[in-house]
Amino acid sequence: MKKKKVNLRDLKPSSEKEHNHDDGHNHSASSYNFKVYIPAIISFAMLIIGIILDYFDMPFFKDGIRIIWYGAAYLPVGLPVIKEGWESIKKGDFFTEFFLMSIATIGAFVIGQYPEGVAVMLFYAVGELFQSAAVNRAKGNIKALLDVRPKEANVFREGDYKSVSPEVVNIGEKIQIRVGEKIPLDGILLSEKASLNTAALTGESKPDSIQKEAKVYAGSINLESVIEVEVTNKFEDSSIARILDLVQNATARKSKTELFIRQFARIYTPIVVFLAIGVTFIPYFFVDDYIFRDWLYRALIFLVISCPCALVISIPLGYFGGLGAASKNGILFKGASFLDAMTKINTLVMDKTGTVTKGVFKIKEIKAIGWKEPEFMKYLMAMEEQSTHPIAKAIMEYKADGEDFQATKVTEIAGKGLKGTVNGKTVLVGNKALMISNNIEVLSETDSIVESIVMVSIEGKFAGYVIIADELKDDAHEAIKQIRESGISKIIMLSGDKDSITQQVAKEMGIDTAKGGLLPEDKLNEVEKLMSENDGRVAFIGDGINDAPVLAASDVGIAMGGLGSDVAIETADVIIQTDQPSKIAKAIKIGRSTRSIVYQNIALAFGVKAVVLVLGAGGLATMWEAVFADVGVALLAILNAVRLQKMKWK
Incomplete structure (x- = not known):
């Protein structure tokens, strides 16, 4: 996959370019924020004055003056909506929320319901402003990344x-x-x-x-x-550029729920428009005292209620909130679809090295026989100083007082270890095969050691051994506990390390199933087998380099330490930036909370709209109930979605 080059200047949102929104307290940002509310404030003031004049039945506030007054109150909020509706119609998209609101409010003016026409458009405009503010808030954690650009x-x-x-x-x-x-950089x-x-x-x-x-x-x-x-790395290839690219593209990858709602709205809205036409004219054939004005009013209510903005806005806003909450916690989802996918996982497959372990060798135990430990280690370190092996590097981290020993005549014995001279003594350093080939008797206790072991002989006698092991990450045990608590009972470890070591690490962590000694293609086969069994939804978590094939094939690929790995950025669906396996459970919780809020918003919008639609068709609901069913429900859904930003994720 070819990596997209990112120009950070292009990533700045248009609103920031035009209004300098980087600092919420600067003058231009504040003046812009105030300006967007001016049309709504003007309309609101004129509407209230008009209602007061109507209430006191002022003589001069009649006929033409009244129409002009309410028309002037309507234009600041209505004109932008009518313009948007017209632009959509020119593009062939008739049944938009802008079109519905335009027809409903203009229709209210036609039948003389001027205050209600203004009120519907005003509340709709205010609702849109609140929605924009909520979307900006939801994007806040994601946009904060832009502020770290050097x-x-x-x-x-x-x-x-x-x-x-x-x-x-x-x-x-x-x-x-x-x-x-x-x-x-x-x-x-x-x-x-x-x-x-x-x-x-x-x-x-x-x-x-x-x-x-x-x-x-x-x-x-x-x-x-x-x-x-x-x-x-060049500027456009830096870690922050890759993250920004990832985040910018994340919102473009819609969840199935979000896509369904948008598709549903395109079908649902025109159906309601034709039903509204039916509500206006069909009663003429069945009702004795049919009054066109009354049935048109009911139809207009029907149109206002049918506006799908509560669904279309609150659902993507819910996913924005989830993506933002995850980003704030060092978890990057490549799209809303993966927030959904995380909630369906029932099997988690884990790599070992670099995922649950630190991937760094450390001395676990030193056993010196017939020698004091510091002197024994000086002989060993003198030999290992000649090697570049990771195990040698771990041994060289040992601190011993006094002057270091020097090794001479060091030769490597392929597949076994090193032979050389230290302080005039012949020293062998390597595995058990090296000891046996030189007729050196080793302790039987070494047979049960599964970790990497370095044996030492000095002057033909077994002098001891050092156990080298990869350390578990600090939160490894807690990670497994939290993952199980999240409802994932099937946890499997697959590793390229020795099977004996893999089994020991799995046992220590409480993982039931583990396999070691696997090549990348072996891991891929194992995961594909799991995915084919019982419709299992499988997530794989690895270091994102040699595990790339499995990350790509699994239902959800999770990369550890993606900040420093190009392969992880390209291949994985979810990236844990902090290298902490405990973040997996947090990602699952955020995904489930997001899904829950999205479903709550869908139920709220459909439930209230269904009730008010029936009441409107029966003449039992006015424009005011219609406004609540549309704008009010949208605002409630927005407040519900914003909760994701306030939640504390343990």
Whole structure:
């Protein structure tokens, strides 16, 4: 899949470009926010004055004056809606909410119901303003990502640091970041250490302490001292650009519920329009005292009630809220459809290394025989210093007092280990096969050790061993507990690591089924088998690199640490930015809460509309009830959807 290049300048919403909305307290933003309410305020004031004049039956407020007054009250809110309706008609889309509101309110004027015509359009306009405000609020957590875009970079050129646009900095150049500044581009830390705030990228509030040569990501904030970074990605390929691209595209991937409602509204609205026409004319053939004006009024009520804006607005708003809540918690969904998909998962398949474990080897146990531990480790470290293997790196992290030993004449024995001389003594370092081939007797207790083990012999005698193991992530146990509590009872671990190690990790975490020693294609076969059984909905969570085929094939692919992995961004459906497996349960909860609120809004809209439609057709409901059935229900649905932004996700 070809990665789309992102120009961050193009990602800024049009409202921000035009009105400078980056700061909610700046003058232009405040003046714009006020201006959008001016037409509604004018109409409201004129409507109230008109109703008061009607109530006191003022002599001058009759006939032409009255029509002109209410017409003037109608235009500020009605004209934009009529214009939108006309634009839609020109495009061939007749049955829109704008068309319905225009016909209903103009019809009210035709039959002399001027105050009601103005009131319906006014409340509709106010409802639209509230909807816009709610949508902006729901998008708030997502748009907040735009605020982390670095504006400049201090790049080292011609013997000095120069401030330039991040877009013109090249790979390999050195940049400097002062305290409190945002890192403008992805890179490698050249300074000895750094403390970074990555909350805008990962949702993790705890500062991240990193050492020299560690990766750093654009958008992180430098907290402690001036640091230097070597750039590894161009601006458009940076981590923040990929996340912004992902978020911008997320809203375009509709859920099935959202798509269904939009399709339903296109069928439902014209049906109600023709029913309204029927309500106007059919009674002429069956009612003795038929009065055209009364039945037209009922039909207009019918039209107002039929407006589907409560459904069309509140449902995508619910999904916006879910996407925003997830983003705030360091979970990125690639679309509303995956929020829905997370709620249907009944089987979770997990990778081991880098998913539930840290993917970093550490010394778990040291057993020295006939030697003091520090001296034993110096012999071992002198040999391993010659190796670049990850296990050797883990051993070299051991701290021993005194002067280090030096190894000479070191040779590698393929598939077994190393042989060399340390302090004049012959030293062997490697696996059990190396010991046996040199007639060295090892302890029987080593046979039951499933983790990686490094054995050592000094001068032909077994001197001990070191157990090296990958550590579980801090929240691994809690993650499994929360996942089970969320209703997923079938949890499976598939790993490319040794089966014995995989089984031990699975047992330690309380996972019933585990398989190790699998190639990527083996994992794919296992997951496809699970997906074919009993209509299982399977989510797979992996590190997003060697697990890419399975991430793509599963019903929901979840990538860990997607911030640093291009493959994860391209392949996965959901990305856990903080590398924490416990976020899986949180993603499920957010998905279920979103679905629940969407269903509540559908039930509310259909229920109230159905009741008022029947009352309207029977002449028992006025325009005011119709306004509540449309705008009132829409506002209630919006308030319900906004709850997602207020929820605390444990």
